[in-house]
Amino acid sequence: MPQLHDVDYTLEYPYTRTTGPVIGPFLTGLRDGRILGQRCGDRVLCPPMEFDPDSFATLEPDLVEVGPGGEVVNWTWVAEPSAKHPFDRPFGFAFIKLDGADTDLVHAVDTGGDPQAMSTGMRVRAQFRDERHGSVADVYFVPEADAADQVIEPGEEPVTITEHLIGLRINEPLYPHRARFAQGLLDGKIIGQRSPVTGKVYVPGRGYDNMSRVLMSEADEVEVSDVGTVVAFTELNPVQYYGQTETEPYVRCSILFDGTDQPVIGIDIRDMTVDEMRVGMRMRCIWRDPEERSVEDIDNRYGNIPETVYARFEPTGEPDIPADELKEHSW
Amino acid sequence: MVSLAEDVAIVAFEQTPSHAHFNDSEPAMIMPCVNSVIEQVGMDRHDIDFTIAGSCDYLSGMPFAFVMNIDAVGAWPPVYESHVEMDGAWALFEGFVRLQSGDIDTVLVSGSGKCSPGSYREGFSLQTDPYVHAPIGLDPRTQAGFQAQALIAAGKATERDFAEVVARSHANAKNNPYAQLSGDLSVDELLAEPYVQQPLRRLDCPPTSDGAAAMVIARADKARELCDNPVWIRAIDHRIDSHHPTLRDLTDSPSVRIAADRVGLHDGPVDIAELTVTYSPEEIILRDALGLNGETAVNPSGGPLTGSPFMAVGLTRVIELARAIRNGDGGRGVAHASSGPALQQNLLCVLEGDN
Known part of the structure; x- marks a missing residue:
C-alpha cells in the first residue's frame, strides 16, 4: 500500500x-x-x-x-x-x-x-x-x-550576464495534521478541521483557525463529503518557467465540499474543457484504486487534493447551486 | 544621544522555548506567543494599532512565507501591518520608530524562524555579495571562523577564551526554561572536541533551533494604562559594517561602537547585557566594543549559544533583558541583535525599569 x-x-x-x-x-x-x-x-x-x-x-x-x-x-x-x-x-x-x-x-x-x-x-x-x-x-x-x-x-x-542557480533544500517530517490529511487521501477520505470557536470546517486544515487564532488538533478533525460544488475555475496556459512540467492548457478549479466552509483550491480537471465548466456545478470525486494512490506531492505547505489520488471529478447531474449562494467562497 | 518624541515601553512579551525541531508550521509556533501578549495587556486584538513581524523566507523555504505567518497575528478583518526580512529586533525598531510619530499608541511585534527543515549555512550564504561570495557558498559559519582566526592572530583571544564563553553560557542557561542546551561543561573537555570550522568547535557554534517571540510596545500613557511594570525603551540604534569581510578589521566592531555611543550606553549603569553571541568569539568582540567591565552580567539567559532560533533570537535578547529588569535583576541594560555574517550589522536597544 x-x-x-x-x-x-x-x-x-x-x-x-x-x-x-x-x-x-x-x-x-x-x-x-x-x-x-x-x-x-x-x-x-x-x-x-x-x-x-x-x-x-x-x-x-x-x-x-x-x-x-x-x-x-x-x-x-x-x-x-x-x-x-x-x-x-x-x-x-x-x-x-x-x-x-x-x-x-x-x-x-x-x-x-x-x-x-x-x-x-x-x-x-x-x-x-x-x-x-x-x-x-x-x-x-x-x-x-x-x-x-x-x-x-x-x-x-x-x-555581461552571470547566472547563479540558488537552491534551498527542505527536509522535515509531515506535520501531524498534514500526515493525517494525507493518510485520509490514501484511504479515500477528505479530512477537515472544525474550528472549536466558530464551528467552521476548513479543508485541508492548517492546524489552526486563523480567524479566531486558536490551534486545532486531531480532536477537531472531521471527515467531509467527497461531493461538492465548483466555486471558481480557470484555464491554465503553462508558461515555460524553470521547473515547469506542464505543456498543454488544462482546467484548474476550486470545489466547496458539502458541509465545509472553505473551498479546496487547485483541483485539476483533465477531461473537461473550460467551456464545460460552470460555477455552481455539482461534482463528485472519483478516487483512484487504493494501490494507485500517491501523496508524494503533498508537503507541509502545498498540496491539497492532488491528481495522484483521484481519477477524475465527475459532474453529478444535480441542479447547479445558484452562484449568489457561493459568493463567500469564490476563491 | 538622540532625543525621543515619545517615550515607549514594553508592556508584554512572550517567547517559545528554543526547539531543536518544532514539528508544525511557523504560524502555529507564533500564534500562542501572540495570544499570550494580547491576553497580558487585556486588549481586543483589533484595538492594537500596528502589527509588524520579522522572518526570513530563505529559512522557511517558500517564497512569501511571511504572508502565511500573518495567519498567526490575527489579521482578519484587515489590520495595519508590515514585515521586515530581518530578525524580530528590527521589527521592534520599526515599531518603535512608528510610535515616535505620536498618532498611534500600540504595536504588536513578532519574530520567528525555523532553522531545522533547511540548512542555514546554505540559506544565509545567499545574503552575501552575489558576484564574489554567494557563488562559492560563503556561509556564516565560515565567516565566524575567519573572525575567530583573526582574533587569535591578533593576540586578542585564544581557543580557551572561546571555550570559556561556551561553558559560561551553558551554565547560565541552567536557569533558563526556554534554553535548548544547558549544563556544566569543562573547558578542557570542550577543547578536546574536534573542530567543525577550525578554529571553532561544535559548541562554539549555535544549535539548530526553531522558535518565535512576540511583544507589545506602547506610548507612555497607554503603557501605564496597560501594565503595572512597563520596561522603557530608552534608545535603539542600528549600524552596519561592510559586507566584504576582507575590508573589515574582524577583531573589532566599529558599528557596535557607533551604536553604543548613539544610544548613550554609558550614560547610566549597564547592569545586564543580552548579546546575540551566535558564535563564541563574538562575545569577546562585543564586550570590548561595548566597553563592558565586570559589573555587567553578560547573557545571564545563556544567549544564542544555548538556543538560536534565527529571526527570533535578537528579539528574544530584548525579551530576556526586559524579563530580568522586571524580575529586579538589574535596573538598566542593553540588548544586542545582529544580522549578516560575523557581526556585520548590529542593533542596540537600551532598556530601563520603572524605578
Whole structure:
C-alpha cells in the first residue's frame, strides 16, 4: 500500500545578473584564465569594485592583472562542506592577497583534504576549472607547490550576464495534521478541521483557525463529503518557467465540499474543457484504486487534493447551486 | 544621544522555548506567543494599532512565507501591518520608530524562524555579495571562523577564551526554561572536541533551533494604562559594517561602537547585557566594543549559544533583558541583535525599569 513520507525538496531559482563595467571584465578574465583587480588611487582592489571602499567615490573601470599567485592572510578549515561549497571534501576558505593586489579575495583552497597544509602566510596559486562560465567559481586555489601549469583558451564574447542557480533544500517530517490529511487521501477520505470557536470546517486544515487564532488538533478533525460544488475555475496556459512540467492548457478549479466552509483550491480537471465548466456545478470525486494512490506531492505547505489520488471529478447531474449562494467562497 | 518624541515601553512579551525541531508550521509556533501578549495587556486584538513581524523566507523555504505567518497575528478583518526580512529586533525598531510619530499608541511585534527543515549555512550564504561570495557558498559559519582566526592572530583571544564563553553560557542557561542546551561543561573537555570550522568547535557554534517571540510596545500613557511594570525603551540604534569581510578589521566592531555611543550606553549603569553571541568569539568582540567591565552580567539567559532560533533570537535578547529588569535583576541594560555574517550589522536597544 502507498505510504506517507518525509518532506524532502529543493527549491531552486536560476538568478541572472548583469555584471556592470568592473565585475564584467573580472568574470570575463576568470573565464579566460586571468584574475583582474581594479585600480583605486595607488592601490589595486581584488575583488575589484566599482567604488572606492573608503570614500565611496565611483571608480572609472581600470583593470589590471593580479596573481595568479598569492599569500594566505587569514583562513578557516571547512570540516563539513555544504552542498553550495566549491568542494565536496574538507577544504580551507582563505583571505588571499594576490600578488599585485592590496586587498584580499575570499576563496577556497584545496589541500587534498589536509588541514595541516593550511597556514597563515602560505603561498597559493590559482587553478582554473575545465568548465568555466564567467563566475567566481571558475577559479580555486591550491598550495603553490601543488599548482599545475594550465593552458586556457579564452572565450569570445565578454561576460555581461552571470547566472547563479540558488537552491534551498527542505527536509522535515509531515506535520501531524498534514500526515493525517494525507493518510485520509490514501484511504479515500477528505479530512477537515472544525474550528472549536466558530464551528467552521476548513479543508485541508492548517492546524489552526486563523480567524479566531486558536490551534486545532486531531480532536477537531472531521471527515467531509467527497461531493461538492465548483466555486471558481480557470484555464491554465503553462508558461515555460524553470521547473515547469506542464505543456498543454488544462482546467484548474476550486470545489466547496458539502458541509465545509472553505473551498479546496487547485483541483485539476483533465477531461473537461473550460467551456464545460460552470460555477455552481455539482461534482463528485472519483478516487483512484487504493494501490494507485500517491501523496508524494503533498508537503507541509502545498498540496491539497492532488491528481495522484483521484481519477477524475465527475459532474453529478444535480441542479447547479445558484452562484449568489457561493459568493463567500469564490476563491 | 538622540532625543525621543515619545517615550515607549514594553508592556508584554512572550517567547517559545528554543526547539531543536518544532514539528508544525511557523504560524502555529507564533500564534500562542501572540495570544499570550494580547491576553497580558487585556486588549481586543483589533484595538492594537500596528502589527509588524520579522522572518526570513530563505529559512522557511517558500517564497512569501511571511504572508502565511500573518495567519498567526490575527489579521482578519484587515489590520495595519508590515514585515521586515530581518530578525524580530528590527521589527521592534520599526515599531518603535512608528510610535515616535505620536498618532498611534500600540504595536504588536513578532519574530520567528525555523532553522531545522533547511540548512542555514546554505540559506544565509545567499545574503552575501552575489558576484564574489554567494557563488562559492560563503556561509556564516565560515565567516565566524575567519573572525575567530583573526582574533587569535591578533593576540586578542585564544581557543580557551572561546571555550570559556561556551561553558559560561551553558551554565547560565541552567536557569533558563526556554534554553535548548544547558549544563556544566569543562573547558578542557570542550577543547578536546574536534573542530567543525577550525578554529571553532561544535559548541562554539549555535544549535539548530526553531522558535518565535512576540511583544507589545506602547506610548507612555497607554503603557501605564496597560501594565503595572512597563520596561522603557530608552534608545535603539542600528549600524552596519561592510559586507566584504576582507575590508573589515574582524577583531573589532566599529558599528557596535557607533551604536553604543548613539544610544548613550554609558550614560547610566549597564547592569545586564543580552548579546546575540551566535558564535563564541563574538562575545569577546562585543564586550570590548561595548566597553563592558565586570559589573555587567553578560547573557545571564545563556544567549544564542544555548538556543538560536534565527529571526527570533535578537528579539528574544530584548525579551530576556526586559524579563530580568522586571524580575529586579538589574535596573538598566542593553540588548544586542545582529544580522549578516560575523557581526556585520548590529542593533542596540537600551532598556530601563520603572524605578
